[in-house]
Structures are given as C-alpha cells and as structure tokens.
Amino acid sequence: MQGWVTEHHPTRDGLTACVQCGLCLPVCPTFRLTGRETASPRGRIQAMRSVDEGQASVDAKFEEILDFCLGCRACEPVCPGMVPYGSLLEGSRAEISAQRPTAYRRLRRWVLGRVVPTPALMRILTVVLRILQRLHLIRLVPGRFRRSLSGLRPLDHAPNRVDRESDEPGGIGLLTGCIQEQWFPEVNRAAVELLRNAGHEVSIPATQTCCGALAAHDGHAEVAGRLGEANDRAFAACGTIVATVAGCSAHLVDRHGDGAADITAVIAAAIDEGRLPMLPRSGQKVVVQDPCHLRHAQKSIRPQRLILEAAGLDLVELDDAGMCCGAAGLYTILQPEASAELGRQKAGRISELGPELVASANPGCEMQLRAFLGEGYEIRHPIEMYLQALRRHG
Ligand code: SF4
Ligand code: SF4
Structure with a gap:
C-alpha cells in the first residue's frame, strides 16, 4: 500500500478528530440521496484513515468515494469533534491528482490553472457563449454543460464590467473573480458602489488573478498555491481582500483569516454602523x-x-x-x-x-x-x- 505521497495529504490530527458519532449523516446531501455509508462524511473520513494507516491505497474506489462529495461542508458545523472536513477533502483530492493523474484530471488542472485565470481567454469564451445565447443555440451544447449554461444571465452586459485598475492598491481590495467579472459583472459593480458609499477606499489591483478556490476543491493544490501567491503580491498593500462570490471568499478566509471577507459581511457591517x-x-x-x-x-x-x-x-x-x-x-x-x-x-x-x-x-x-x-x-x-x-x- 502506497499511502500518501504529497505534502498536501490530510493530517493525522484531522482524521483522528472524528469520533464516528454519525451526527453529520442527516445533514449530508449525498448520504441523504443514497443512504450509503461511503457517501457520508463519516464513511469518507474512514476511507481516508484507511489510506493513512496503510490499509488501503489511493485507488479507483477511493477516488469514487471522494469524487461524489459536494464539498458543501454541511458536515462541519454539526460536528462535535470540529473535524476540518474541507481541508481533509482538499488534501485527499490532491493525493488523488498526484497518484491517479488521468487525462481528465490533467485537463481540469490545465483549465483551472491556465484558462480560467486568463482574462483574455475567459473573454473569448464569453463572446462565444454570448453568440450561442443570442442565437438560442445553448441547447446544442453537450448535456452536462447545457444545463448549467442555461442558468446564465444574459451576457450582453460588457458595459457593466468593473475593470481592474493599475493604481497603487490600498484600503479594501476587490477580488473581481475570474468567472464573476465576465458573467456577473453587475455584482462587482454593485460592490464597488456600495463600498464607496459606505466610505471605504476600494482598489481593484490590476495584477490580481483567480483565487484558486476551484483548483483547490478539485485537488490541484500546487495550482491553488501558485494563484494564491500571485494574489498575495497583488493585494499586499490592501487591508482586506473582499470577494463577491461565496466560494471565493470562503477560500480567501481559509487562507487569510480576518484579512479577507465576503462582501455581504462588509456591507452588513456598514448598515449596522449606520454608514448605509x-x-x-x-x-x-x-x-x-x-x-x-x-x-x-x-x-x-x-x-x-x-x-x-x-x-x-x-x-x-x-x-x-x-x-x-x-x-x-x-x-x-x-x-x-x-x-x-x-x-x-x-x-x-x-x-x-x-x-x-x-x-x-x-x-x-x-x-x-x-x-x-x-x-x-x-x-x-x-x-x-x-x-x-x-x-x-x-
Ligand atoms: S459529526 Fe464529526 S465526529 Fe461525528 S462522525 Fe461526523 S465527522 Fe465524525
Ligand atoms: S462536504 Fe461532502 S461529506 Fe460533508 S456534508 Fe457535504 S457532501 Fe457530505
């Protein structure tokens, strides 16, 4: 049995914090869908422990068990042992990427590490999608993409985009988000306007990039690390990094603690204090x-x-x-x-x-x-x- 091979693997402390009580089972969507122990947080942690203890390897079964997890982290708040499930999952997926680097995983690593963080490529993709939307051709997109894309807002909103600035950053640094800035620009625009109305200095550093959340969740730890370091430099002069996407802000808060926040927290604080x-x-x-x-x-x-x-x-x-x-x-x-x-x-x-x-x-x-x-x-x-x-x- 090979066990873990990268430094990103789940920690022994995290794994042994699970006392197998099962309180997380009723809140886990995949367990509720299937009723299978291996589709529950407890079952997944047990699978990780088996690898950690050398009783099982990072094989196809392990991959299947972990891939079926949503990463929704509903299991965390109810857990009496405060098991850091999100980081255990990311570590396990990093191991799967390292030990089972299938062509599909390598393709995802390339898309999440190179395509998504490159605004020029995302703009081209957006133009293609806008044409498909206008011609009502989204229905021709392959099935699993079609359903998701059918939920897009109309993409005729280029004038709403909040452009990254080359000014010296300071105050609140807005992470525009690789998908958010192309497909949901109205949200970033609202964030900037409300933050400034609330008296915040806002900067949108030009050298920022994708936060790496999607890459981290999919097990590409080195990609997420590279993107995180680039943003550490881009936002170095900002007091707080704020994101308008809950998934991005969660990733940033995990990385920076109080140095990052979701836009809802910052705007709610301004309302609470009477600044809005x-x-x-x-x-x-x-x-x-x-x-x-x-x-x-x-x-x-x-x-x-x-x-x-x-x-x-x-x-x-x-x-x-x-x-x-x-x-x-x-x-x-x-x-x-x-x-x-x-x-x-x-x-x-x-x-x-x-x-x-x-x-x-x-x-x-x-x-x-x-x-x-x-x-x-x-x-x-x-x-x-x-x-x-x-x-x-x-
Ligand atoms: S609630 Fe926490 S300690 Fe209990 S089984 Fe689930 S992960 Fe383990
Ligand atoms: S993160 Fe995974 S294991 Fe935890 S509740 Fe969500 S689907 Fe279940």
Whole structure:
C-alpha cells in the first residue's frame, strides 16, 4: 500500500478528530440521496484513515468515494469533534491528482490553472457563449454543460464590467473573480458602489488573478498555491481582500483569516454602523438561499439577511437547513445526476414558497437555481437588490 505521497495529504490530527458519532449523516446531501455509508462524511473520513494507516491505497474506489462529495461542508458545523472536513477533502483530492493523474484530471488542472485565470481567454469564451445565447443555440451544447449554461444571465452586459485598475492598491481590495467579472459583472459593480458609499477606499489591483478556490476543491493544490501567491503580491498593500462570490471568499478566509471577507459581511457591517441606510419596507417578499460556502464554510447567515431587510424586503426562509443546491463548483459537470437531483429538490422547495424573487450570494447557485426554476423567477445577489432599492429611493 502506497499511502500518501504529497505534502498536501490530510493530517493525522484531522482524521483522528472524528469520533464516528454519525451526527453529520442527516445533514449530508449525498448520504441523504443514497443512504450509503461511503457517501457520508463519516464513511469518507474512514476511507481516508484507511489510506493513512496503510490499509488501503489511493485507488479507483477511493477516488469514487471522494469524487461524489459536494464539498458543501454541511458536515462541519454539526460536528462535535470540529473535524476540518474541507481541508481533509482538499488534501485527499490532491493525493488523488498526484497518484491517479488521468487525462481528465490533467485537463481540469490545465483549465483551472491556465484558462480560467486568463482574462483574455475567459473573454473569448464569453463572446462565444454570448453568440450561442443570442442565437438560442445553448441547447446544442453537450448535456452536462447545457444545463448549467442555461442558468446564465444574459451576457450582453460588457458595459457593466468593473475593470481592474493599475493604481497603487490600498484600503479594501476587490477580488473581481475570474468567472464573476465576465458573467456577473453587475455584482462587482454593485460592490464597488456600495463600498464607496459606505466610505471605504476600494482598489481593484490590476495584477490580481483567480483565487484558486476551484483548483483547490478539485485537488490541484500546487495550482491553488501558485494563484494564491500571485494574489498575495497583488493585494499586499490592501487591508482586506473582499470577494463577491461565496466560494471565493470562503477560500480567501481559509487562507487569510480576518484579512479577507465576503462582501455581504462588509456591507452588513456598514448598515449596522449606520454608514448605509435601512430603507422602509416595500412589502415585497424574497426567498433567501444560503450558499454552502457562506452558511457552512464561513458560518455566516446573518449578513445577507440584514442586507435584504435593509433593502425593505420581507424574508421568506427555506426550511431545508441549508441543503446544497447541487451546484458545488464543478459538481454539475462531474456528477450531473446527483447535481440535478439536488437542483430539482431545491427548486421544488422554493417554488412551494411563492415569492418569485430569490436572493443568492454565489453565481454557481444562481445558475443552478435559474436552470431548475425556469422562467418567471428573478435571482440576484443580495447587494444588487439593496443597490436597486437604494436607487429607487433616490
Ligand atoms: S459529526 Fe464529526 S465526529 Fe461525528 S462522525 Fe461526523 S465527522 Fe465524525
Ligand atoms: S462536504 Fe457535504 S457532501 Fe461532502 S461529506 Fe460533508 S456534508 Fe457530505
């Protein structure tokens, strides 16, 4: 048995922190879907321990067990042993990448390490997608990509892009996000406007790159490390790095602690301190969808609710304890059936509630919800809703 071969592997302390109590099983979406122990957090940790103790190897079975995990981290907040499941998963996937470097994994490493972080290539991809959207040809895209892409916003929004600046950075540094800046530019624009209204100095360093979250989640630790170091240099003069994508901010908070934050935390703090106003209630209802990387990874649910309340909206809560919508980074592509089932379940719960306005602070969730809710729903980031309400009130 080979055991671990890289320095990124799960730590012995992390693995032995699991006391096998099973409290995480009911909150785990993949366990709920299948009822299989190997699709539960406890079962996955046991598989990691078997490799760590030399009783099993990083083989096809291990790969299958870990690949089926969403990385939603719903298992973390309920765990009495405070098992750092997210880092155990990333370490295990780094081992799989190192020991089982299939052509598909190498292709993903290249896409996540070279294509996604290169704005020129992302712009070309965006132009292609915009043409397909305009000609109603998204339906010709291969199945597992088609469903995801059908949840895109219309891509005719180049004027909304917030361009990276070459100015000397300082104050709050905005991470524009490789996908966010191309496909959801309105969110970054709202972030800059609200941050400046709240009295923050904002900079958008020109040399920034992808945060590496997608690469880390897929097991490309060295790619994530390289991108992280590039951003350490780009944001060196900024007090706090702020991201408008929950998945990116969770990755940054894991890396920088208090030196990074999600945009919802910063805007909610400004509202709390009276630097941004609470608007009168409009009577309009909004369903709040918590991205896993806010609710579970950052344990943050209050800020987005405060922002929506400040926008004058009445909150309608989902009663599914933050069950993942199935988007989960590359999961829609890698595990299309499980992803679709979770997307259907989430959309079903939302449609039972009534309101057709849905708040989501993560672009992947937004695309998944739009793909399954279909037409008639407006799905936006909470800060976009707040800015829109501010504009209505002059
Ligand atoms: S809740 Fe924590 S300690 Fe209990 S089985 Fe799950 S991971 Fe292990
Ligand atoms: S990250 Fe999510 S899918 Fe994976 S084991 Fe934890 S709860 Fe289950």
